[in-house]
Amino acid sequence: MTKHELVVIGGGPAGLAAALAAWEQGVRDILILERDKEAGGILNQCIHNGFGLHRFKEELTGPEYAGRFIDLVKQTDIRIRTDTMVLDLTADRILHTVSPQHGYEAIQAGAVILAMGCRERxxxxxxxxxxxxxxxxxxxxxxxxxxxxxxxxxxxxxxxxxxxxxxxxxxxxxxxxxxxxxxxxxxxxxxxxxxxxxxxxxxxxxxxxxxxxxxxxxxxxxxxxxxxxxxxxxxxxxxxxxxxxxxxxxxxxxGLLPENELSRQAGIEIDPRTNGPVVWENRETSIPGVFACGNVLHVHDLVDYVSAESESAGAAAAAYLQGIRAEGEEVRLIPGSGVGYTVPQHFHRGVENVEIFFRVRNIYHNAAIRVTDGEKQIARFKREHMAPGEMENVRIPKVLLDRIAGNTLTVEIEEAAQ
Amino acid sequence: MKELICITCPKGCHLKVDEETFAVTGNSCPRGAVYGANELRSPVRVVTSTVVVEGPARRLPVKTDRPIPKGKMFAVMEEIAKLRVKAPVAVGDILIPNVAGTDGNVVATKNLQ
Structure with missing residues (x-):
């Protein structure tokens, strides 16, 4: 059995960004496993433009957006093994893989990042x-x-x-x-x-x-x-x-469904709302040392947000490998009225801030996002327009998080008075 | 009055643009007024497609390097369809200059080794 510090499953935008972030945080033994013939994931077939407005402040096509990350990976010692299928992932982070080049191979990973993306209904x-x-x-x-x-x-x-x-x-x-x-x-x-x-x-x-x-x-x-x-x-x-x-x-x-067969095989807890793993604020799943990001976690509309999320997962995996553990009492996030799901699903009390991603269930005009601790309002964010097709996010700073008395935080939509 | 949906941001304001004065109503920000007027005066779009590769790879993705007049989209597609490329090609290489008489060039959006 071969050993690697960090193994990333999937060489699409999520896997590439996560691997790069882990590299920047000092992890030097990183292996990306990709089942297609080349890295880049679904972006390779998304030849239209409109990607990267947030990230690069210009409109790129899918292959161009992927190309920028592939070029960055090439400047590191991160290895990408293409044509490689991961057949099984175990709870102790052993990956069973198969490829034409290496045949069957078992790999023991110090940490794993799930970046398998999603597939179509x-x-x-x-x-x-x-x-x-x-x-x-x-x-x-x-x-x-x-x-x-x-x-x-x-x-x-x-x-x-x-x-x-x-x-x-x-x-x-x-x-x-x-x-x-x-x-x-x-x-x-x-x-x-x-x-x-x-x-x-x-x-x-x-x-x-x-x-x-x-x-x-x-x-x-x-x-x-x-x-x-x-x-x-x-x-x-x-x-x-x-x-x-x-x-x-x-x-x-x-519609799209996160592709979580491997996560399920490993026994990772899955959120029925997102069909993706239940994660902490650092994108760590229910198995320590296994992180998830991108469309395998929840379906995104914009790749720019996939990259950002994956970078935090990559940095968190690096911290895990360096022996740093996220600690603190659990606070659960509850999707309240009008909210379909939240990512993360829970966080550790005492973290610096929490950015909550979610989708609303309906189209809303001049509504507000309310974050409550039981009866008490912790924060309120006005929105002129919200729709199920557009992922929402709110950031709760530590000063507000410190006001939470209970162990839950509810995110709900307050409709405009008619 | 021409009715448009603004594409400047995800909000999607329903604009009404006067065909003679290009005055815009229904916008909730100044960018909407600019979009609405331009969309009636001279709408432009970036065209993306693929070209045939002579070699083991099958297609190479391409785009116009700037928005071209909307009415020229199919003329641009016809020129792209005639093109054959061979490796090596790098992202940004100009494959068809001034495509279909526009001031845009068709450029590669992927490396081909």
């Missing part, structure tokens, strides 16, 4: 009825076919779900000569960024049907038609509202 996850013909892809799979492999997946396209990947693919397929007939969204609002609705749908006159869903799929070998129906407030299809689209391709952009 599929047709099976949302139970669309109808024929099981070809021509139905997740938007990300179609994106990989087109941008990495160089294949067009279809000519007449309907997109279900208005998440950002679906919107980006609507524009991409259109520019490559396909006809995108419609983007169909179950909810009464889009899950994607407004700028993408404008640049990807409005620019090409692609209609967005809100409160609609696909209710039938027709086709023998290849997809021939999809049926789209309006839904009521309880998201049930309304009979008589059916529209039939003649198309050969259906792209699904219906």
């Amino acid at each position: 599929t047709r099976g996850a949302i139970s669309i009825p109808g024929a099981r013909c070809s021509g139905i892809f997740t938007a990300g799979a179609a994106q990989r076919f087109l941008n990495i492999e160089g294949y067009m997946v279809g000519k007449r396209v309907v997109i279900l779900g208005s998440g950002d990947i679906g919107l980006i693919m609507a524009r991409r397929m259109t520019l490559e000569g396909a006809k995108v007939l419609a983007c169909v969204e179950l909810m009464p609002y889009s899950g994607g960024l407004n700028r993408n609705i404008v640049q990807c749908l409005h620019d090409f006159d692609i209609p967005l049907y809100l409160s609609h869903t696909v209710t039938d799929i027709r086709g023998r070998d290849r997809l021939e038609q999809v049926v789209v129906s309006e839904v009521d407030e309880r998201r049930n299809p309304i009979p008589g509202t059916e529209m039939v689209f003649d198309c050969d391709t259906l792209l699904l952009s219906v």
